[in-house]
Amino acid sequence: xxxxxxxxxxxxxxxxxxxxxxxxxxxxxxxxxxxxxxxxxxxxxxxxxxxxxxxxxxxxxxxxxxxxxxxxxxxxxxxxxxxxxxxxxxx
Numbered sequence: 001x002x003x004x005x006x007x008x009x010x011x012x013x014x015x016x017x018x019x020x021x022x023x024x025x026x027x028x029x030x031x032x033x034x035x036x037x038x039x040x041x042x043x044x045x046x047x048x049x050x051x052x053x054x055x056x057x058x059x060x061x062x063x064x065x066x067x068x069x070x071x072x073x074x075x076x077x078x079x080x081x082x083x084x085x086x087x088x089x090x091x
Contacts, residue, residue: 029057030056030086031060031081031084032044033085034088035087047088
């Protein structure tokens with residue numbers, strides 16, 4: 001069993017199901033979400049190169065600030081356009 005910790009400081013955590021893994025990333029669109037912290041893009045730049053080399057299309061997104069959850073319109077845009085998303089943390 002895997003336990004995932006949610007950093008959103010909910011007093012009563014909401015139950016969330018894990019999304020199924022993609023069988024392959026080839027031909028899939030992967031969203032890379034920078035959370036607006038210093039050097040997060042450094043990690044995402046390297047990850048983008050590796051994903052493209054494995055046949056994925058990469059779209060980049062950025063939160064306006066790291067102090068709040070991503071705006072709903074940004075989350076909806078990512079959900080519409082991407083098969084999977086990676087959110088980068090830094091510090």
